[in-house]
Amino acid sequence: MKKLKQTCLLVWLLLPSFFLLAQKSLLQSGPMLGYSEMMESMLWVQTKSAAKVQIAYWPKGQTSQKQMTDAVATQKESGFTAHLLADKVLPGNRYEYELRINDQAVKLDYPLEFQTQALWQWRTDPPTFRVATGSCAYVNEDPYDRPGKPYGGDYQIFTAIHQQRPDLMLWLGDNTYLREVDWFSRTGFIHRYTHTRSLPELQPLLASTHHYAIWDDHDFGPNDSDRSFVQKDMATEVFSQFWANPKVGLSGQGGCTSFFQWADIDFFLLDDRYFRTPNRRKTGDQTILGEAQIEWLIDALAASTAPFKIVAIGGQVLTTFEGHETYSFIAPAEREMLLEKIEAEGIKNVIFLTGDRHHTELSMMKNRAGITVYDLTVSPLTSGVHTGEEPNALRVEGTMVQQKNFGVLEFSGPAKARVLKMSIFDSNGKELWAKSVTSEQ
Numbered sequence: 001m002k003k004l005k006q007t008c009l010l011v012w013l014l015l016p017s018f019f020l021l022a023q024k025s026l027l028q029s030g031p032m033l034g035y036s037e038m039m040e041s042m043l044w045v046q047t048k049s050a051a052k053v054q055i056a057y058w059p060k061g062q063t064s065q066k067q068m069t070d071a072v073a074t075q076k077e078s079g080f081t082a083h084l085l086a087d088k089v090l091p092g093n094r095y096e097y098e099l100r101i102n103d104q105a106v107k108l109d110y111p112l113e114f115q116t117q118a119l120w121q122w123r124t125d126p127p128t129f130r131v132a133t134g135s136c137a138y139v140n141e142d143p144y145d146r147p148g149k150p151y152g153g154d155y156q157i158f159t160a161i162h163q164q165r166p167d168l169m170l171w172l173g174d175n176t177y178l179r180e181v182d183w184f185s186r187t188g189f190i191h192r193y194t195h196t197r198s199l200p201e202l203q204p205l206l207a208s209t210h211h212y213a214i215w216d217d218h219d220f221g222p223n224d225s226d227r228s229f230v231q232k233d234m235a236t237e238v239f240s241q242f243w244a245n246p247k248v249g250l251s252g253q254g255g256c257t258s259f260f261q262w263a264d265i266d267f268f269l270l271d272d273r274y275f276r277t278p279n280r281r282k283t284g285d286q287t288i289l290g291e292a293q294i295e296w297l298i299d300a301l302a303a304s305t306a307p308f309k310i311v312a313i314g315g316q317v318l319t320t321f322e323g324h325e326t327y328s329f330i331a332p333a334e335r336e337m338l339l340e341k342i343e344a345e346g347i348k349n350v351i352f353l354t355g356d357r358h359h360t361e362l363s364m365m366k367n368r369a370g371i372t373v374y375d376l377t378v379s380p381l382t383s384g385v386h387t388g389e390e391p392n393a394l395r396v397e398g399t400m401v402q403q404k405n406f407g408v409l410e411f412s413g414p415a416k417a418r419v420l421k422m423s424i425f426d427s428n429g430k431e432l433w434a435k436s437v438t439s440e441q
Contacts, residue, residue: 024106026051028080029197031099032206033114034244035260036168038091041114041210042244043069045099046197047080055084056105057097060113079190081241092118110204115167117262125414126264132161132209134406135172135216135314135355136380139196144179151177152382154404155201160429161406162205168262169209172355172378173216173272173314183222184231189238193219197242213243214269215256216314216356217325224325226276236274245269250296257293259300264418265411266306268297270313279330286331288315294338301347307418307439308349308411317352318363318375320393325356343367348440351420353409355379358386360401360424362435363394372440376422378407399424401432416441 026047034042043055054071058064067089072082089095094115099106120126138152145151161169176196182188197206219239221229229235236256240248245258255274260267275290289297301309311317316326317335327335342350352375363375375394387402404427413419423434 024101024108026101027099027106028194029203030206031055031097031112032197032244033208033210034083035212035246036115036117036210036262037246038117038119040085040087040089041095041116042246043084043086043097043114044242044244045074045082045084046194046242047074047082047101049080050074050076051080051101052103053082053084054100054103055086055097056100057086057089057095057114060094060096063096078241079194079238083244086114089116091116092120108203108207111208113208114210120263126411126418128410128412129167129263130164131262131409131411132164132166132169132406133172133353133409134161134378134381136174136218136358136383137171137196138174138177138380138383139199141179141195144181151384154382154427155199157381157404157406157427158199158201158205160425160427162209163429164408164425166209166408169205169211170267170310170312170353171211171213172312172353173214174218174355174380174383175213175215177218177383178221186234186238189231189234193238193242211243212245212258212260212267212269213239214258214271214312214314215239215273217273220273224279225273226278227274228278229273232274250293253292255293257296261306263411264306264415265308265310266300266304268300268309268311270297270311272314277331279325285333287334288327288331289313289334289338294334294341297338298341298345298347301342301350302345304347306349307415308351308420309347310351310353310409312353314354315356316354316363316375316377318365318373318394319361319377319390321390323390339367339373342373343369343371346371350374351376353378358384359390360399360405360407361392362396362399362422363392364396365394372437374437376407378405378424380404381406382427396435399433399435403427405432413438 028046028048030045032044055069058066069084074080140150140152182192255271258269322329354377410421418439421436424432
């Protein structure tokens with residue numbers, strides 16, 4: 001009887017640990033922070049099988065004020081993903097949180113915190129904030145990779161990004177690399193997104209930095225894919241399931257076009273695949289963005305009063321190099337029309353933020369209205385590096401980087417004199433170069 005009591009006591013003592021381990025074993029990836037606004041923030045998580053998930057959250061250091069998101073049942077059709085809305089929040093606060101699976105808290109080895117945007121308008125100067133950015137994240141999976149030397153690597157780059165403690169991260173496309181086995185089935189798409197999102201080095205960054213994303217060809221479909229891709233609507237669905245942008249697609253248009261604002265800066269998220277004509281098409285007008293998306297962009301840029309207007313698009317815009325999938329090469333007439341509209345409308349402080357090219361560089365041009373336009377290309381995060389020579393008459397000297405890297409944009413200064421500092425770091429977090437520009441008035 002004494003041994004039975006001791007065994008029962010031991011079971012009773014170990015039971016909480018058992019439940020913690022049991023629920024943690026159901027966690028596939030995340031939690032990840034999605035968009036943040038003043039009155040709500042979105043969180044995301046993925047489980048390994050059907051489960052009930054929920055987030056408990058509270059103002060930092062005030063566990064007595066705990067709130068709960070609605071519970072969501074993860075399902076196979078959506079890759080066992082869930083979007084969890086924290087809507088009992090106040091502007092300008094930091095919140096600690098915990099993930100619960102099947103009503104049991106999941107203990108993780110890194111801090112879980114999110115933030116709401118500050119209500120600064122009419123009260124103070126806009127806050128300083130920092131944005132991490134990059135493109136081309138390849139995670140090896142031997143059975144489905146091409147034979148030979150692994151294409152991906154240096155995953156410690158995500159630790160280096162996390163150590164920068166950015167407020168948000170903007171993913172510039174090719175955020176995962178669909179393989180041949182993935183292209184034409186929902187099962188393949190979900191497998192590929194799940195495999196990349198589950199990278200261990202990525203988890204702490206997901207859990208404490210707000211994430212926004214666009215896509216390029218490799219997370220939309222096959223290499224160099226376009227509007228002819230038969231699964232483009234499924235691609236949009238899976239993108240929506242695995243990211244937590246505030247909106248996906250213009251009303252009634254399809255694709256992943258979106259917009260968000262952080263502090264006083266406007267971010268325009270463009271889709272360079274859903275509306276794109278095939279690169280090899282020989283008749284008709286060649287387009288990358290399409291007329292409707294360009295008209296929306298010019299409307300939105302003209303309406304914006306932001307001191308910097310960040311336009312995120314998968315491929316390079318300003319480079320004069322005519323090759324691969326640069327705008328100059330694929331759709332030069334549309335590129336010229338886009339830049340002419342920016343000039344004619346007198347839109348200042350446009351910064352194209354681009355990826356795709358497997359190298360990093362800053363391009364700059366002054367248009368005939370005397371307005372400076374920039375294009376910061378940041379690539380690659382973990383995929384192969386492009387080391388060839390490319391002529392680009394608009395390249396800012398000293399900004400070409402041909403190794404794995406990421407960028408950080410810091411916005412600071414008073415409302416009437418905002419400064420954007422662009423910094424590029426290698427995969428271990430060493431700064432390679434930095435440039436600052438002041439908002440044109």
